[in-house]
Amino acid sequence: MKTEEFRAQFPGLKREVYGKPLVYLDNAATSLRPESVAKMQCDLALNHNANIHRAVHKLSAEATDIYEESREAVRAYINAKDTKEIIFTSGTTFSINLVANSFADAFIHEGDEIIVSQAEHHSNLLPWQFICHKKSAVLKMLPVDERGELRLDLLPELIGKRTKLLALCHISNVLGIVNPIKKAIEIAHERGVKVLIDGAQGIVHCPVDVQDLDCDFYCFSGHKIFASTASGILYGKEELLNAMPPFLGGGEMVGTVNFRESTFAPLPYKFEAGTQNINGTPTLIPALELLKQSREGEVKDALEKIKLFVYQALKSNNRVHLYGDPINFEDKIALFSFTVEGAHHEDLALILDKMGIALRSGYMCAEPLVNRMGCTGMLRASFAAYNTMQEAEYFISSLDKAIAMLI
Numbered sequence: 001m002k003t004e005e006f007r008a009q010f011p012g013l014k015r016e017v018y019g020k021p022l023v024y025l026d027n028a029a030t031s032l033r034p035e036s037v038a039k040m041q042c043d044l045a046l047n048h049n050a051n052i053h054r055a056v057h058k059l060s061a062e063a064t065d066i067y068e069e070s071r072e073a074v075r076a077y078i079n080a081k082d083t084k085e086i087i088f089t090s091g092t093t094f095s096i097n098l099v100a101n102s103f104a105d106a107f108i109h110e111g112d113e114i115i116v117s118q119a120e121h122h123s124n125l126l127p128w129q130f131i132c133h134k135k136s137a138v139l140k141m142l143p144v145d146e147r148g149e150l151r152l153d154l155l156p157e158l159i160g161k162r163t164k165l166l167a168l169c170h171i172s173n174v175l176g177i178v179n180p181i182k183k184a185i186e187i188a189h190e191r192g193v194k195v196l197i198d199g200a201q202g203i204v205h206c207p208v209d210v211q212d213l214d215c216d217f218y219c220f221s222g223h224k225i226f227a228s229t230a231s232g233i234l235y236g237k238e239e240l241l242n243a244m245p246p247f248l249g250g251g252e253m254v255g256t257v258n259f260r261e262s263t264f265a266p267l268p269y270k271f272e273a274g275t276q277n278i279n280g281t282p283t284l285i286p287a288l289e290l291l292k293q294s295r296e297g298e299v300k301d302a303l304e305k306i307k308l309f310v311y312q313a314l315k316s317n318n319r320v321h322l323y324g325d326p327i328n329f330e331d332k333i334a335l336f337s338f339t340v341e342g343a344h345h346e347d348l349a350l351i352l353d354k355m356g357i358a359l360r361s362g363y364m365c366a367e368p369l370v371n372r373m374g375c376t377g378m379l380r381a382s383f384a385a386y387n388t389m390q391e392a393e394y395f396i397s398s399l400d401k402a403i404a405m406l407i
């Protein structure tokens, strides 16, 4: 498939902003929605809308079937052993909060330690801060170096006798560097430490095989991989999920209930209390098909060429400082966070917006990391498989114009 064919599935790319063709480079925040996903969500809402796992009527059976089909699609995509290991949530943030609370209830005690890296999104930092405060546990930090690469060499000595969990991003949403998570998991497991991977960006750009990785938890969001918003995933190893108490109480997560005590439903339902995203979660089925297409053949090659072009253009501009510049270029994804000497990131973002270019600016929900890099904000251009070389060239020439207006 060619990029143009892939791109044609996203009607949003045909729109204009301020009279200019939209150039959407904020894909790390959320992807655009393809027609197949929007149509499915609409069809489910209009024609198959019923609550799942509850009633015996036909509509409910249809809604349940499609919901469970999407669980199987996710299981197959990440090669989990069983659909029991796939918990649907509203997104990565919810998935991590679920683990933080439920894992902590079962396994974290006063004086225990949790390690997170310096490159985490707030979603993979604050839940652990909360838990450490609540349990009087200790939060430790694995640093990154000047290039943004993880100091994995420091991990063995950081892990102590009381360390229970390592929570690490697969790819930072600021640095765009693929972390050596398999190695990190090995180091942690050799020392009896469980590992949660924040895969919000990783699932977009890397093949994920949870059995091969051997991670204990892997979390991601549907809305970054073309599916509906609020369709999130928590993968967890069955024995761990079984050992953890439910996070939320409510309908359909129960076995038997009496006034003082209750028993809980088996996995995965134990962690899915209340009405689920019944019209949205099934859109993971067409979305995962698109994600596969985005990683194949000409579409994938075209994105690689864009990555090289933008990287070289930004590096050759001596006013631009790029953050996330790994020694091995293969570890870099087409996501570029940068600052421009003499020009404020917000001013540049506003000017580029008027030129039709959607970028992210600011802390990007990773304030400790942005501060570590010596900044109080950055600009970020994050590309997806539907972006074209023409758009990349327009971005670079527009950036030059915007800089010239400010300096």
Ligand SMILES: Cc1ncc(COP(=O)(O)O)c(C=O)c1O
Residues within 6 Å of the ligand: 028, 029, 090, 091, 092, 093, 094, 121, 123, 124, 169, 171, 172, 173, 198, 200, 201, 221
């Ligand atoms: C690395 C990373 N982790 C977590 C999140 C949070 O994802 P969500 O807002 O979908 O829960 C994001 C979102 O940008 C992210 O990039």
